[in-house]
Amino acid sequence: MLLRHKGPNEVTTIGYARVSTSDQDCTIQEAALKAAGCDVIRSEKxxxxxxKGRDELATVLEFLREGDVLMVTRIDRLARSVFDLEAIVKAITxxxxxLKATEQPIDTSTSAGKAxxxxxxxxxxxxTSIRKERQLEGIAKAKQAGVYKGRKPSVPTDEIKRLAAxxxxxxxIAKTLGVGRASVYRALGEVSA
Structure with missing residues (x-):
């Protein structure tokens, strides 16, 4: 759906919905934004x-004009860091x-909403920081228990060494195995010139 303003002096309320992964769904957010009166809703996964890479957000921010409202269900749909949130709000302002939210008392046209x-x-x-810490703790425990082996190597090191021998x-070797030359040098413990 293309973004269009209602008219020269009419306010447009644009909804923005976001989920993190392709197996998640924006339907609940979209329904809440529609119920809140959004004229247009843009979604992305x-x-x-x-x-970076959030094309729908970039489109919405570019489209906004004076008097318009960007509506989200919660601010974590917009950003997960204070830095990004401040940059987005600065662009809106x-x-x-x-900026308004359907599930939180956020309205950047008021002092209380800004706070x-x-x-x-x-x-x-x-x-977000706590989630990362827990993930690192879990990996450390799994390594101690011998359960976590890390990512499987994408380059067949043994085969590289055999072909070199x-x-x-x-x-x-790179052509034979379909890998980059730099990968071959790393596997052999050499540095390319």
């Missing part, structure tokens, strides 16, 4: 830990638009 937004941004970033050079 991308991580919220960065704004620079356009003369406001609440900043507090929630800190908590969203804290939650047979007299093949790095370029020939």
């Amino acid at each position: 991308r991580s919220g830990t960065t704004t 620079a356009k003369g638009a406001t 609440f937004l900043q507090m929630l941004g800190v908590f969203a970033e804290f939650e 047979d007299g093949l050079g790095a370029t020939a």
Whole structure:
């Protein structure tokens, strides 16, 4: 659906929905945004830990004009770091638009709404940091127990060493195995010139 403003002096309310993975669904967010009166809703399946690659968000931010409202269900749908949240809010404000949330008392047209937004941004970033710490703790425990082996090697190191022992050079090995020459050099413990 293309983004279109209602008319020259009419406010457009644009909904933005986001989920992190392709197996998740935006339906619940989209229904809440529609019920809140959004004229247009844009959705995407991308991580919220960065704004990079979030094309729908970029489109919405570019489209906003003075008086418009960007609506989300919760601010963690918009950003997972205080830095990104502040940058997004700055972009919205620079356009003369406001940010509102359906499930949180956020309305950047009011002082209380701005303060609440900043507090929630800190908590969203804290939650992301805690999740990363727990993940690293789990990996460390699994390694201690001998359960975690890490990612499987993508380059057949043993095969590279065997072909090198047979007299093949790095370029020939790379072609034979369909890997990069740098991978061959790493597997052999050499540095390419």
